[in-house]
Amino acid sequence: MKLYFTPGTCSFAPHIAIRELGLDAELRRVRIGADPVVVADGRDFRQINPLGYVPVLELDDGRVLTEGVAMLLHLADLKPEAGLAPAVGTPERDELHRWLNFISSELHKTFSPWLFHPEYGQQAADVARERLAKRLAVVERHLADRDYLLGERFSVADAYLFTIVDWTRPLKIALDPYPALAAYLERVRARDSVAEALRREKAP
Template sequence: MKLYYAPGACSLAVLIVAEEGKLHLDLEKVDIRTAPHRLQDGTDFSTIHPKGYVPVLLPEQGHALTEGVAILTYLADRSHASEVDRARLMTDRYRGLEWLTFIATELHKSFSPWLFHPEYGEQAAAVARSRIAQRFDYLDAHLREHEYLLGDTFHAADAYCFAIARWAPGKGIDLEPWPALAAYLERIAARPAVVAALARHG
């Protein structure tokens, strides 16, 4: 399988789930700073993905998969891990989908595009930071009682949450008001699969 990714982007979550599930992904880097976005050989990325953003997963068979929630679920379903590890990735399928959707719609889309494109202005950025703070309040309260989003087992939703929430300090959001969230991110960062994914993803 091939993953189209960009360093620092949400595609990190996909690579984490692949590492956790012992699935090999060939990586194809996309330069998202160019317009249009380009692959390393100069190919226009829109010829691969007309929506123009990462991640994109090319399975060994079938059509390309886009959208993080779909890709994360697909990989977790195909984990080559042990039954125990597979359960860890897909514990409580519907609660997992609930968390994945929350992260995608309430957290990810509060960061991007508002905090990644200065042309939207400081007023838009301030509104985005306020929304993110509210979402972080919710996450922090939950994580005071749970090691991971679904309890005591790591899930694909945790990989996605980690990939997004770690943007905060670089976008002017200090995590000091949310100690449980900060500790959660540190726990995830220490997982061997995450260390390996970060090394590959950049």
Template sequence: MKLYYSPGACSLSPHIVARELGLDITLDKVDLKARRTQSGEDYLQINPKGYVPALELDNGQVLTEGTAIVQYLADRHTGAKLAPANGTIERARLQEMLGYISTELHKSYSPLFNPATPEPVREERKAYLRKRYALLEQTLTQQPHLLGDDFTVADAYLFTVTNWAGGVDLDLSEFPALQAFQQRVGQRPAVQAALAAEGLGGKQQAA
């Protein structure tokens, strides 16, 4: 399989999941402005949506959208227990959390990465994000991960998105449980390996 990614973008989430599962996966870096891959391909021919991630399967099919990719990978390797079984209320809770991160957090960061965004809009988005993080703080105060004791694909996604806060001057210091979560997840060997493979230090970019 080949994962098309941009360093520190939301593609970091499936990258982490793949490493958690010990998968033999090829990485191909995408220049999102030029829409070209490091291997020289026209990325729009691979993923007409133009953004990352995209996962090329061994049979040639291409799967897009990070929340779909992480669930696909987890379901192919159920022994790692990165996602509850399909058809269970626990799986619905996972999908509920992935949807929340995607719509309430991920997309709310987007205007903050645009230098043309007016300051009043930036401040409004930051306030909105803090309000949404407050709900997750309540959860993480009671348990180490979003769904309980075990690390899941939702935790990989939250870690990825929350790592963008420093790059947009979003102060999350009022959320100690969230901060502890970021540190805890960031110390996982798979996360460290993914960050190193993408050439990341502390800063990341959104996509």
């Protein structure tokens, strides 16, 4: 399989999942923006994803999967024994879906684009920061008495939450009001999968 990625973006979430599962994946770096291109060959990335978004996962059967959440579930289900997603039909699986959707619609799309695109203006950024604070407080309360979103065990929702909430660093959003979340980020950052994914994304 091939993962189209851009360092520092949401494509880091499926990359963490790939490393957690020890899967063999070819990495294809993309330069996103107005004219997104696949760095290696200069191909117009919109031929692969018309919206120009990373991540994209090209599967071995030739299918092209867009949407990070779909990728995370696909990857986790390749190796159910790794426990990155609870079994279908269980209450824990419902929790996983709930968190993946929350991260995608309430966190990811509040950070991005509103806090990464100055052209939307200061008012949009202020509103986004306010909305984000309420949503981070929800996560903070949830993590107060558990190590990971689903409890004891790391799941693909953690790969996604870590990736998105770590954007607080470049955006200089202080985590003082969220001590459990801050500790959680360091817990996830310490995982071998995260270090390995970072190392590979930095490789030339």
